[in-house]
Amino acid sequence: MRPLWVGLVLAVVLGGCSEAGYQSISGATMGTYYRIQANCPVRLDPADIDTRLREFNSVFSTYEPESELSQLNLADTTQWRVVSVQLMTVLTVAARLVEESAGAFDPTVGALVNLWGFGPGDEQLAPDAQTLSRVLTETGFAAIKLDPGLPALRSTSARTIDLSALAKGRAVDELAATFAALDCTDALVDIGGEIRVFGQSPAQRGWRLAIEQPGELRDGAQPLPVMVITNGAVATSGDYRNYREIAGTRVSHLIDPRTAKPITHGLASVTVWHPEAMWADGYATAISVLGPEAGQTLANSAKLAVAMLIRTADGRFEPWMSEAFKARFEPKTGR
Numbered sequence: 001m002r003p004l005w006v007g008l009v010l011a012v013v014l015g016g017c018s019e020a021g022y023q024s025i026s027g028a029t030m031g032t033y034y035r036i037q038a039n040c041p042v043r044l045d046p047a048d049i050d051t052r053l054r055e056f057n058s059v060f061s062t063y064e065p066e067s068e069l070s071q072l073n074l075a076d077t078t079q080w081r082v083v084s085v086q087l088m089t090v091l092t093v094a095a096r097l098v099e100e101s102a103g104a105f106d107p108t109v110g111a112l113v114n115l116w117g118f119g120p121g122d123e124q125l126a127p128d129a130q131t132l133s134r135v136l137t138e139t140g141f142a143a144i145k146l147d148p149g150l151p152a153l154r155s156t157s158a159r160t161i162d163l164s165a166l167a168k169g170r171a172v173d174e175l176a177a178t179f180a181a182l183d184c185t186d187a188l189v190d191i192g193g194e195i196r197v198f199g200q201s202p203a204q205r206g207w208r209l210a211i212e213q214p215g216e217l218r219d220g221a222q223p224l225p226v227m228v229i230t231n232g233a234v235a236t237s238g239d240y241r242n243y244r245e246i247a248g249t250r251v252s253h254l255i256d257p258r259t260a261k262p263i264t265h266g267l268a269s270v271t272v273w274h275p276e277a278m279w280a281d282g283y284a285t286a287i288s289v290l291g292p293e294a295g296q297t298l299a300n301s302a303k304l305a306v307a308m309l310i311r312t313a314d315g316r317f318e319p320w321m322s323e324a325f326k327a328r329f330e331p332k333t334g335r
Contacts, residue, residue: 021039021040021041021185022037022038022039022186022202023036023037023038023039023040023043023044024036024037025038025044025046025049027046027049027050027053029050029053029054029056029057029171029191030053030056030057030060030061030167030168030171030191030192031063031192032168032191032192032193033190033191033192034049034053034189034190034191034192035188035190036049036175036179036187036188036189036190037186037187037188037201037202038179038184038186038187038188039184039185039186039187039199039202040179040182040183040184040185040187041182041183041184042182042183044179044182049175052171052174052175052178053171053191056086056167056170056171056174059084059086059087059167060087060090060163060164060167060170062110062119062120062162062164063120068083068084068087069087069161069163072087072153072161073110073159073160073161077153077154077155077158077159078154078155078156078157079154080147080150080152080153080154081152081153081154082150082151082152083151083152083153084151085151086170087151088146088148088151088153089170090163090166090167090170090278091107091144091146091153091161091163092146092148093166093278093279093282094107094141094163094166094282095141095144095146097282097283097286098141100286100298100302101286101287101289101290101298103140103141103257103258104256104257104258104286104289104290104294105165105257105282105285105286105289106139106140106141106257107141107161107162107163107165107166108138108139108140108141108143108144108159108160108161108162108257109139109162109255109257110159110160110161110162111135111138111139111159111160112135112136112139112255112257112260113162113253113255114160115127115131115132115135116251116253116255116262118253118255119162132260132261133260135260136260138157138158138159138160139159139257139260140159140257141159143155143156143157143159144159144161165281165282165284165285166278166281166282168191168192168194168277168281169194169233169235169276169277169278169279169280169281169282170277170278170281171191172189172190172191172194172195172196172233172277172278173196173233173276173277173278175189176189176196176197176198176277180198184199185199186198186199186200186201187199188201188207189277193235193236194233194234194235194277194280194281195209195233195234195235195277196232196233196234196276196277197229197230197231197232197233198230198231199230199231200230205228206228206229206230207228207229207230208226208227208228209226209227209228209229209234210226210227211224211227211236211269211271211307211309212236212238212269213309213317214238214268214269214309214317215315215316215317216316216317217316217317217318217319218312218314218316218317218318221317221318221319222319223319224271224307224309224319224321225329225330225331226329227273227328227329228329229273231275232273232274232275233273233274233275233276233277233279233280234271234272234273234277234280235271235272235274235277235280235281235283235284236269236270236271236272236284237254237269237270237284237285237287237288238268238269238270238288252264254285254288254289255289256289257289263288263289263291265291265292266291266292266310266311266312267287267288267291267292267295267308267309267310267311268309268310268311268317269288269308269309270284270287270288270295270306270307270308271284271306271307271308272284272287272304272305272306273305273306273325273328273329274304274305283302283304283306286298287299287306287308292308292310292320295308296308296320296322299322299324300322300323303322303323303324304322304324304325305322305324305325305327305328305329306321306322306324306325307319307320307321307322307325307329308320308321
């Protein structure tokens with residue numbers, strides 16, 4: 001599994017872990033990096049963390065042929081097929097996001113991701129209209145039926161499922177829960193820019209997270225505020241880090257499952273705060289595909305804490321914040 005975006009949210013105060021109790025661990029996972037800072041009464045074992053992350057990869061990776069998801073995509077699922085609780089948990093969230101986004105978020109986009117060269121084959125293709133039309137018929141979550149009680153899945157026709165927009169967030173959530181169960185009082189878990197925190201940083205204040213600004217803001221615009229967080233998760237989806245040049249045209253990795261094509265609107269990045277990293281991860285992707293206007297509608301109707309950077313006609317950027325984001329992070333002014 002490879003990252004869809006990397007490091008678009010920056011932990012601006014991490015500290016050196018010199019204070020007693022704070023431990024720092026980092027490594028590679030899911031085609032990207034991970035880093036952990038935690039204040040715990042016990043010594044964390046990096047080997048145990050690597051094992052847990054390999055277990056996640058063995059379920060969700062689309063790059064490992066033997067992963068549960070890769071095997072599911074190869075299987076005949078017209079009959080009920082039992083899946084792991086871990087996989088069903090993420091599929092159930094995916095189904096909710098498909099509904100809330102009116103199909104802008106769709107985990108059956110895997111065949112399109114591969115077609116545009118962002119999948120395991122790493123091919124750089126410019127598919128013609130006939131090919132796009134054919135592969136579009138192989139996309140659509142409506143074909144997937146879930147039975148969380150078994151747990152099991154079946155589909156009315158073949159689908160290629162890609163859960164990259166949720167899996168890293170799920171791993172972040174589970175690692176954070178593990179540290180809380182070990183009586184860690186403070187922690188930051190970051191996998192490829194999907195971040196969850198609780199407690200305080202080594203600087204003895206909330207964890208400070210800044211949204212990367214890829215260019216100059218329009219005249220008079222104020223930068224998005226630094227987020228100071230003591231509990232919750234942040235994920236950012238951006239189109240300016242992961243893209244391909246196809247026939248001389250820059251093509252985003254974000255594929256709209258409704259059109260079978262990469263997004264072309266001006267929404268450059270979406271940052272979402274949510275109590276859980278998996279949901280922040282998924283909402284960031286859904287809103288990125290929807291674009292500025294529809295994305296703002298979803299953010300406000302669902303009362304999500306969302307910040308956007310939108311490209312203007314002159315190539316600069318216009319910040320936007322939902323009311324929930326302003327209430328949580330915008331500096332308070334007054335006498």
